[in-house]
Amino acid sequence: MEEFQVINNYLMIKLPEEVDHHQATTICKKADHYILQQNVSNVVFDFEDTKFMDSSGIGIIMGRYRKISCFGGKVYAIHMDKKMERMFDMAGLNKIVEVLE
Amino acid sequence: MEEFQVINNYLMIKLPEEVDHHQATTICKKADHYILQQNVSNVVFDFEDTKFMDSSGIGIIMGRYRKISCFGGKVYAIHMDKKMERMFDMAGLNKIVEVLE
Amino acid sequence: MMTQMNEQKNEMEISFDAVSQNESFARVAVAAFVTHLNPTMEEIDDVRTAVSEAVTNAIIHGYEKRDCGKVYLHCRLKGDVLQIEVMDKGKGIENIERAMEPLFTTRPDLDRSGMGFAFMEAFMDDLEVESEVGKGTTIRMTKKLGSSAWVDSED
Amino acid sequence: MMTQMNEQKNEMEISFDAVSQNESFARVAVAAFVTHLNPTMEEIDDVRTAVSEAVTNAIIHGYEKRDCGKVYLHCRLKGDVLQIEVMDKGKGIENIERAMEPLFTTRPDLDRSGMGFAFMEAFMDDLEVESEVGKGTTIRMTKKLGSSAWVDSED
Ligand SMILES: Nc1ncnc2c1ncn2[C@@H]1O[C@H](COP(=O)(O)OP(=O)(O)O)[C@@H](O)[C@H]1O
Ligand SMILES: Nc1ncnc2c1ncn2[C@@H]1O[C@H](COP(=O)(O)OP(=O)(O)O)[C@@H](O)[C@H]1O
Numbered sequence: 345m346e347e348f349q350v351i352n353n354y355l356m357i358k359l360p361e362e363v364d365h366h367q368a369t370t371i372c373k374k375a376d377h378y379i380l381q382q383n384v385s386n387v388v389f390d391f392e393d394t395k396f397m398d399s400s401g402i403g404i405i406m407g408r409y410r411k412i413s414c415f416g417g418k419v420y421a422i423h424m425d426k427k428m429e430r431m432f433d434m435a436g437l438n439k440i441v442e443v444l445e
Numbered sequence: 446m447e448e449f450q451v452i453n454n455y456l457m458i459k460l461p462e463e464v465d466h467h468q469a470t471t472i473c474k475k476a477d478h479y480i481l482q483q484n485v486s487n488v489v490f491d492f493e494d495t496k497f498m499d500s501s502g503i504g505i506i507m508g509r510y511r512k513i514s515c516f517g518g519k520v521y522a523i524h525m526d527k528k529m530e531r532m533f534d535m536a537g538l539n540k541i542v543e544v545l546e
Numbered sequence: 547m548m549t550q551m552n553e554q555k556n557e558m559e560i561s562f563d564a565v566s567q568n569e570s571f572a573r574v575a576v577a578a579f580v581t582h583l584n585p586t587m588e589e590i591d592d593v594r595t596a597v598s599e600a601v602t603n604a605i606i607h608g609y610e611k612r613d614c615g616k617v618y619l620h621c622r623l624k625g626d627v628l629q630i631e632v633m634d635k636g637k638g639i640e641n642i643e644r645a646m647e648p649l650f651t652t653r654p655d656l657d658r659s660g661m662g663f664a665f666m667e668a669f670m671d672d673l674e675v676e677s678e679v680g681k682g683t684t685i686r687m688t689k690k691l692g693s694s695a696w697v698d699s700e701d
Numbered sequence: 702m703m704t705q706m707n708e709q710k711n712e713m714e715i716s717f718d719a720v721s722q723n724e725s726f727a728r729v730a731v732a733a734f735v736t737h738l739n740p741t742m743e744e745i746d747d748v749r750t751a752v753s754e755a756v757t758n759a760i761i762h763g764y765e766k767r768d769c770g771k772v773y774l775h776c777r778l779k780g781d782v783l784q785i786e787v788m789d790k791g792k793g794i795e796n797i798e799r800a801m802e803p804l805f806t807t808r809p810d811l812d813r814s815g816m817g818f819a820f821m822e823a824f825m826d827d828l829e830v831e832s833e834v835g836k837g838t839t840i841r842m843t844k845k846l847g848s849s850a851w852v853d854s855e856d
Contacts, residue, residue, distance in 0.1 A: 364728075365757040366721035372812050396728070396746070398753040403814035427746065434803065434823065435816050465573075466602040467566035473657050497573070497591070499598040504659035528591065535648065535668065536661050556720060560730070562713035567737045571713070574733035575726075582722045 346371050348378055355384040359394045359401070368400040375408055385417035389441075392423040401428075402435045409440055420444055447472050449479055456485040460495045460502070469501040476509055486518035490542075493524040502529075503536045510541055521545055556623040564605045564615040564634070572601045572619055579621050580628055585691040592669035593628065593689060599662040600632035600685040606656060608636025608683055626692050630670075632685045639677040646675065711778040719760045719770040719789070727756045727774055734776050735783055740846040747824035748783065748844060754817040755787035755840040761811060763791025763838055781847050785825075787840045794832040801830065 346367070347358040355378050360367050378384055387408050391397070409419045422444045424432070432438050447468070448459040456479050461468050479485055488509050492498070510520045523545045525533070533539050558579055562568045573594045580593065601617055609615035620631040639645045646667075651660035667673045672688040713734055717723045728749040735748065756772055764770035775786040794800045801822075806815035822828045827843040 362725060364724050364753055365761065366724050368812060369721070396749060396753075398750050398757070399814050399816035399820050400757065400812075402816050403812040406814055407809075407812040427743075430823075431816070431820065434819060435814060436804070463570060465569050465598055466606065467569050469657060470566070497594060497598075499595050499602070500659045500661035500665050501602065501657075503661050504657040507659050508654075508657040528588075531668075532661070532665065535664060536659060537649070556718050556723070558715060558717035558723070558726070560713060560715045562734075563711050565711060568711070568713070568734075570736075571730075571733045575715070575730040578726045578729035578733075579717075579723075581725075 346374070348374060350378060350382055350384055353383065353385045354388055355379065355382075355386070356388045356390060358390045358392065359397075361393055361395050363394055363397040363401040363404070365398075365400040368404050371404055372407060375404070376411065379408070379411055385412060385415055386420070387412060387417070388420040388422065390422050391425070391428060394423075394428075397428055397431065399431070399435075402431060402437060405437060405441060406435075413440070418442060447475070449475060451479060451483055451485055454484065454486045455489055456480065456483075456487070457489045457491060459491045459493065460498075462494055462496050464495055464498040464502040464505070466499075466501040469505050472505055473508060476505070477512065480509070480512055486513060486516055487521070488513060488518070489521040489523065491523050492526070492529060495524075495529075498529055498532065500532070500536075503532060503538060506538060506542060507536075514541070519543060554623070554625060558621050560619040561616045562619075564609045564612075564617050564636075566602075566605060566611075568617070569598055569601050569605070572617070573597050576619070576621055576630065580623065580691060583623070583626055583692045589689070589691050593630075593691075596666045596670045596687055596689075597630060597632070599666050600630075600687070603662055603685075604632060604634035604636065604683065606653065606658070608634035608638075610637065626690055628689050628691055630685075630687045630689075632687075633682065635682040638679040638681055638683055639675070640679055642675050642677055709778070709780060713776050715774040716771045717774075719764045719767075719772050719791075721757075721760060721766075723772070724753055724756050724760070727772070728752050731774070731776055731785065735778065735846060738778070738781060738847045744844070744846050748785075748846075751821045751825045751842055751844075752785060752787070754821050755785075755842070758817055758840075759787060759789035759791065759838065761808065761813070763789035763793075765792065781845055783844050783846055785840075785842045785844075787842075788837065790837040793834040793836055794830070794838055795834055797830050797832055 346360045349356040419441045421441050447461045450457040520542045522542050576597045577590050577594055604617045618633040622629040646663040648664040649660040651658040670687040670689045674686040677683040731752045732745050732749055759772045770791055773788040777784040801818040803819040804815040806813040825842040825844045829841040832838040
């Protein structure tokens with residue numbers, strides 16, 4: 345299961361084992377609730393537990409980026425594996441997301 | 446993968462993760478090779494690695510029992526879980542196989 | 547909430563070549579189909595055993611390992627009840643009653659134990675066998691899953 | 702030995718309800734179907750991604766999440782080459798060329814990224830899209846598996 349945590353104005357999202365469209369629907373809804381209700385301006389996506397991701401994962405990040413970037417917020421990603429990085433690059437997310445080691 | 450080992454006149458068979466008909470075909474063939482070629486008189490079935498078994502597992506044991514019992518050999522089983530014990534009992538194998546803890 | 551859950555429906559059908567490496571494929575597919583109901587490990591394992599018995603029978607008895615037939619697997623979820631149908635267009639069963647007796651097998655030469663039907667009956671809630679000689683065999687099995695859901699739903 | 706391996710054939714077909722919990726079911730089923738070839742972890746994961754994209758598209762674009770259609774998945778193994786067909790009888794694609802452009806999506810409202818086709822192309826060896834408006838869409842993908850088998854077979 346995904347986990348959400350707010351630290352100062354950072355929303356930390358620990359993504360679930362499988363990030364697909366079925367999971368994405370819930371994740372987007374919950375994330376937007378935090379972004380709108382709790383005034384977070386930055387979002388950190390943590391892929392530590394994630395063993396599978398398809399383009400739905402890219403959609404989750406793009407959508408959250410759109411919501412927070414207009415207020416100057418930033419998006420971060422940690423614990424990505426090689427394949428995720430390749431997917432990020434293909435979608436151009438490496439230009440808008442700060443990838444941390 | 447299954448593993449075979451001969452110690453004195455005991456054949457130790459470490460069964461694979463999944464004991465089904467597909468696996469059983471190979472196991473029976475290999476076991477009979479040892480029984481006939483290497484003069485083993487007793488067979489020990491070790492279920493330590495086994496996470497799935499269907500009635501093919503019962504068939505493997507019955508068949509080997511038939512081959513060695515007429516020469517006074519015995520069949521043993523170790524590391525069985527509750528469900529395997531139930532399957533053994535239903536098939537009456539508890540009467541011909543010595544179950545070790 | 548509980549009522550809504552119970553009314554959820556889902557259905558899948560698989561057909562595959564009657565070869566023995568597809569026995570594990572069939573088990574995995576059925577298990578994956580029901581995971582979202584959060585069944586217990588025991589329930590999943592019981593279903594896997596029953597599917598394995600029925601699919602193996604279709605391959606080795608129905609088509610007599612001739613590697614040229616198709617096995618048809620149909621799963622239906624109605625709420626928390628799983629219905630499984632396994633069908634072959636193989637040689638059929640002459641005497642169903644006798645075939646279902648524990649320890650009865652026509653293929654001791656293939657190291658069969660004759661416990662297939664007995665295990666399907668023991669590990670599922672319900673078992674029906676329909677067969678016609680020369681036409682094929684259909685196995686219908688039912689099992690209620692996630693019985694612990696009644697406890698979990700208390701929170 | 703190698704030649705015999707390469708000529709092995711196996712086939713399966715699945716149809717299932719177009720609901721999102723079946724996305725993971727479809728991935729697991731295809732992965733289970735090819736495991737006996739001993740594909741690498743990367744290959745399996747690439748296939749899972751491609752299947753996930755095609756099945757998700759059928760559910761959300763083809764049937765527009767109306768929960769009332771069937772997705773058809775057809776897998777064929779010829780030696781170590783896997784052919785996958787994903788078919789829906791949904792609304793079809795008007796402009797296939799534009800649909801296949803990276804980042805193009807008609808559903809940004811559903812948080813889609815428009816990377817589905819791009820990933821299918823990147824992670825499989827071959828991709829073909831056939832579609833007719835009002836009739837449905839068929840995706841055909843191919844991938845050679847177990848490329849390391851050539852090295853392993855040396856022993
Ligand atoms: N699908 C089938 N087609 C034809 N005969 C079958 C089929 N399934 C079962 N049988 C017959 O019923 C017998 C008993 O089946 P089962 O209890 O599963 O034991 P086993 O598979 O070990 O023989 C088989 O030996 C076979 O003769
Ligand atoms: N099975 C399908 N039926 C109808 N339209 C489809 C189908 N698959 C893809 N499309 C169309 O092609 C577009 C691009 O698809 P894709 O690259 O997978 O991105 P995404 O799913 O993120 O939108 C979709 O937005 C949709 O308009």
